[in-house]
Amino acid sequence: MKINDVILQTVTKIVTFIILTFAIYLFFAGHHNPGGGFIGGLVISSALILMLLAFDIETVTQTLPINYKVITGLGVLVSLFTGMASFVFHVPFLSQAHLHFYMPIVNEEINIATTIIFEIGVAMAVVGTTMTVIVSISRNKGDEE
């Protein structure tokens, strides 16, 4: 049985980008407002899941040939290495640093912290794990049919 899901597919093509943009916003907003690496990663995965629901797995893997297991591992490594970078500065493991400075054009105080790298690792691990689980389960399903 083939379901006619043209509407879902058309909407998905647009909505995915909106969700992804929102995910990036959430990721950076996390510094001062609700958001952060974990939630950003989850929202990214939900966009990918929406794509999986609207299209079949083959199409999605063709468009995005990503090995999510690698993403997971890389994410953990990124977080681990930000922690280990502390050793170079002779401070305890996982010490984070931050920097305030004034941005003249946007007339705002900007704040950059090393936690952002750590959070990138977290987001990657979350996306990787969620997608590894979902892709491997749904691929198995495809094989059975």
Next chain:
Amino acid sequence: MSWLHSVVLLPFLYALMIPFLYRYVSRIHTGWFVLPLPLILFVVLGSWLVDISEGETMLYTLSWIPSYGINLSFYVDGLSLVFGFLISGIGALVVLYSIFYLSKTRELLHNFYVYMLLFMGAMLGVVFSDNLIGFYLFWELTSISSFLLIAFWYQRKKSRNGAQKAMLITVSGGFSMLAGIVLLHSMAGTYSIRGIISQAGELQEHSLFLPAMIFVLIGAFAKSAQFPFHIWLPDAMEAPTPISAYLHSATMVKAGIYAIARFTPLFGGTGEWFWIITSVGLVTLFWGAVNAMKQTDLKALLAFSTISQLGLITSLLGIGSLALAVTEEAETALYTTAVLAAVFHLVNHSTFKGCLFMVIGIIDHETGTRDTRKLGGLMSLMPISFTLTLIGSLSMAGVPPFNGFLSKELFFTSSLSLEETGIFSAGAAGLLIPAVAWVASIFTFVYSMILIFHTFRGKYRPRRLEKKPKEAPPGMLISPAVLAAFVIGIFFAPNVLAHYVLEPMVASILPGDAGDFSIHIEAWHGFNKELFMTLGVIVLGSILFLTWKRWKGIFTLFPQVYTLNNAYSSGILKAEQAAYSFTNIYMSGLTRDYIQYILGILIILAGGMLLFSEGISFRRIDVSTIEVYEVLLAVGLVAGALTVMLASKRLTAIIAIGAVGYLVALFFVIFRAPDLALTQLVVETVSVALYLLCLRFLPEFRFRETARRVQIPNLIISLGVGVLITSFTLAAQGNKLFPSISVYFEDSYELAGSRNMVNAILADFRGFDTLLEIMVLCIAGLGVYSLISLRMKEKRDDHEN
């Protein structure tokens, strides 16, 4: 970081490069890249020799977990430096040898050299560590690298079994060592070996002193293959020969000896220490020698001979520990000689046994067999190998002019010295100790002769050999030749070695006055008892060897059923069966059972704790006013939960679970936790999608048919968990035992530069938790992936069948 730290850590860093070198520079044998490292280490250690031999020591500390007193502190004195020389020096020779032994094209060289460098670093760590936790870490790392190296040819069943056996025995010993370390720490309050030794006087009165000693000794004996733990060493001979020469004769098995020597200043001078070590050493010496005679595999022969020689060194250390118990100067000097003999023989053994192993490897390599029943008459075909074997074996047998003779004589002197002594009723053993020593030496002589004559003399039978024998390539002969040169060189100039190497070694084993002496080793000291004992060994040994064919039958008299090996293998089998049947009792394969276990245990432990600590008090709970919409939400939640329970279709249940989740998210919004609400919303969305995906894998939903047998425990557990969590939450509100720590997080902008307190906690204040959480995530994801791919693979295999 200091030079000393680099010496230990360099092999580990170097090991990281090996796979790349193997892959991208495959034209050159990987061994050539490894070779410079031990040579450099040897030179660096050599530059410290003069200072150390004058009695100086070095100590460098790199903090690791200073709050627990765990640091990477490395300490160099005479004892550790000599071990460092053995590790790097013999390491270099073994690497050189392995370049010719292991084929560039057929073997997995990158694995081999990575494991080997891992071992080298770990072993250096063992001998240089002053902190006991560091010591233990490196100690276990040597066991692991030994396991990997024994199983290097993992396609062979024997290799795998041998590796498993070695691992089980040495790691169990390691656990015992850890127990001893913990006891020592609880007594002395420090992990530093030097710190503990400095309190030796007070510790000897402590009630935990004896248990700590026994635990440490079990660890040392397991590592050094002392009776009854020796059974792993013969099976470890499945490793490639360079490894047998390096780990299982020259270095790793001596780690136990090192531990005994290192702890002698602490435990030495007590009766228990003397008796345990001396008797275990003598039994091992004797038993190893007896077994070595009956072996037909040359490597097994060498394995048992190694066991026997290790027993000799151990027993000497036992006798030498008496030096710390006696006060008279003459007696002290007598027992100091025993320690000297121990360290002297340790060095000598590394030279001649390393040489012998390498030659046996050559024979194996060139003829295709190590079986004495097939070999014979190789003398004219492999003259250089023959010469090297002759040198090594005669040194092992204790015949002049080789270094084994000198240490064997010293051994006799020490065993004889016990006759006159009165302490610890050691004199009561009377002639027993020298007698055992003497008989074991005769056996040693016999198997040394077997090694020479059954391989190189006798009838040449080319048909039984797999290859046509020829002399090995020169590169392979360099390493054993260097060691053989040492065997002879040490005999003629023992006092150079004694002054620079042995004296500082003895001084670190016997600190204080006992070690204050000078050594002079002589090959000739007149017609005394020791010389006659050696003559007796040679005469009787020759007679026994010549009549060997007549009496070798007695070895078959001993029933094979009662061997330690049998006990070990049946023990392993029984343990496996018992574990299997025990696991089968509770592993039902049903997820609901496992959830019951988890939640049931939670109720028992947490609930029990709550009851016994009388923590349930709802007195001081100040509840805020409850609004109408909150009540409505709660009703919705309960209704959703009931729908999950009562739904007749799984799809309904899943949607109801989603509804519950969204309602909880609404609660978070009301209570001003936007981060939580956001996360909860997305998690619910993703997990509903996941549930839907899993739906088709689950069996038919048979709610109505579920038996009461299952329902009633389910009801009890779910009610219990509900009550428990509720009372926990209320009790936590009711008991403010400590001031709240949340004030600290309010400064998150100053401390972490983030106005979002929750994220500052997640990424900065408690970053370690988050790091471990994503690791758990990663492991869980990979777990799901591998379980599913396993299932798919099984299915595919089924189709093919």
